[in-house]
Amino acid sequence: MFRSKRSTLVRELWKLRSSQNDTESQNEKEAHESKSVLHSMLKRLKEKNLEVLLQSIESKGREQTRCVLLPNVELKMGKHVTDPHVLCCQVWRWPDLTLDTTLRRLPCCETEKDPLYVCCNPYHWSVQQTAESAYCADKANSLTSGIDWPSDISMEAVSTETGLTPSCRGNIDPSVVEEGSELSDHWCSVAYWELRQRVGRLYIVHEPYLSIFQELPHGNGFSLGLIQGKTELDCVKRTREKIGLGLVLSRETDGVWLYNRSNYPVFVNSPTLDNPSSRTSVVIRVNPGYSMNIFNYDLASVYSAVKERHCLDGPYDPTSIRISFAKGWGPSYHRQFITSCPAWLEVLLNINR
Numbered sequence: 001m002f003r004s005k006r007s008t009l010v011r012e013l014w015k016l017r018s019s020q021n022d023t024e025s026q027n028e029k030e031a032h033e034s035k036s037v038l039h040s041m042l043k044r045l046k047e048k049n050l051e052v053l054l055q056s057i058e059s060k061g062r063e064q065t066r067c068v069l070l071p072n073v074e075l076k077m078g079k080h081v082t083d084p085h086v087l088c089c090q091v092w093r094w095p096d097l098t099l100d101t102t103l104r105r106l107p108c109c110e111t112e113k114d115p116l117y118v119c120c121n122p123y124h125w126s127v128q129q130t131a132e133s134a135y136c137a138d139k140a141n142s143l144t145s146g147i148d149w150p151s152d153i154s155m156e157a158v159s160t161e162t163g164l165t166p167s168c169r170g171n172i173d174p175s176v177v178e179e180g181s182e183l184s185d186h187w188c189s190v191a192y193w194e195l196r197q198r199v200g201r202l203y204i205v206h207e208p209y210l211s212i213f214q215e216l217p218h219g220n221g222f223s224l225g226l227i228q229g230k231t232e233l234d235c236v237k238r239t240r241e242k243i244g245l246g247l248v249l250s251r252e253t254d255g256v257w258l259y260n261r262s263n264y265p266v267f268v269n270s271p272t273l274d275n276p277s278s279r280t281s282v283v284i285r286v287n288p289g290y291s292m293n294i295f296n297y298d299l300a301s302v303y304s305a306v307k308e309r310h311c312l313d314g315p316y317d318p319t320s321i322r323i324s325f326a327k328g329w330g331p332s333y334h335r336q337f338i339t340s341c342p343a344w345l346e347v348l349l350n351i352n353r
Contacts, residue, residue: 009050010042016057018095029077037075038091040352041084041120044070046053052196053121057092061123061245064218067110088120094127102128104291106259107209126259131273131284136216187248191346192224194236196339200227202348205249206215212345213246213261224343239342242326249347256295256349258323260286267328268292269338270321274300283330292320295349315345 002119014035042050049068056065075079082090090097097103105112109124119125188201190212203210203222211221224243227295231237260266265285272295274282286292300318324344329335338344 002347006047006050008048009054010039011041011056013050013054013160014038016054018093033078034087034091035285037077037088041070041075041087056121056123062121062216064108065121066122066219067119067124069111069114070120071115072118073080083118085118085122085125086121089122092122093125095166095323097127098220101149104257104259106291107248107252112291127287127289129286129292131292175314186350188256188350189348190222190248191220191348192222192227193344194231194342195233199224199229208252209248209250209353211261212246214243218250231280233342236342239326243343245257247323251351255297256321256347256351257291258286258294259291260288262325263288264326264327266333267324267341268296269323270292270323271295271303271318271332272323274303274305281330283328283332285328294323297351300351317348319351320323321347321349323347 030165052065052265053068070084095333106124109119110279111119115343188205192199215225247258250257263304265287268284322338324341329338
């Protein structure tokens with residue numbers, strides 16, 4: 001008997017499930033329930049949507065695929081219920097997802113405001129990571145109690161092209177930037193570095209989000225592979241190979257978010273992840289497939305005022321973020337400085353709030 005195309009697609013999708021879904025921790029009854037619910041859910045999809053889902057999963061997110069919509073209703077799984085997108089992410093990406101795990105859409109996903117449907121493309125989702133820093137807005141506000149807030153702190157960052165962030169300074173004269181010029185309406189610019197050497201020009205960002213990757217067949221964004229030259233340094237070669245799908249930087253209502261799309265961790269230092277009363281930089285590890293708010297608008301101006309009060313004896317920029325691919329730096333790592341990392345980014349924000 002010939003198998004229908006729909007049945008073939010469903011069968012292929014089931015074969016691509018994460019291998020961890022077949023571990024001993026999942027008994028035969030649970031496995032049967034999971035398969036039954038998933039197959040019932042997939043039957044609601046048209047063939048074209050099944051093809052999109054298969055393409056996304058087979059390419060592990062390398063291919064740009066559209067949303068796969070399903071009714072936003074809970075699915076019954078034995079004694080508990082789950083959402084369609086959560087089940088898809090469990091089956092094809094993160095089998096160890098728990099009820100406490102928060103999933104967050106990537107900026108490319110277009111269903112955030114849809115009350116009836118939810119996107120079930122597992123590569124349109126990330127696991128939301130909470131900053132490991134113990135500091136929060138209440139702590140920062142207590143540190144700034146009684147401060148006369150500076151009125152001339154600039155929220156525009158300028159690269160020093162040395163790997164070191166520039167010192168605090170007064171506002172830049174707006175007449176220097178012509179209205180309508182490339183710099184007049186960008187929200188950030190990105191510099192790519194290898195060790196102490198900056199590679200290529202600043203990448204100016206106007207769109208709400210930017211993909212930064214090594215090489216993609218249909219990639220749209222900042223391709224690092226296009227600007228990298230030949231190198232004899234093994235550490236740089238190995239790290240370039242690990243960049244892969246790279247990351248996404250997104251300007252959102254509550255701050256700047258990072259989505260790690262690569263297969264390796266990235267490491268981040270940002271003014272709003274730091275302890276504002278310490279001179280030691282905090283470096284946060286963001287795991288593959290995870291996302292995190294790396295620059296919080298509400299904390300930015302408060303932390304900046306704290307740094308001003310403490311009169312730092314070194315350079316400090318309240319809007320400069322540094323991100324290293326695959327290699328960490330700082331007190332917890334053998335590389336003490338970002339300039340010892342083989343491949344890293346300097347993100348210079350241009351956000352006035």
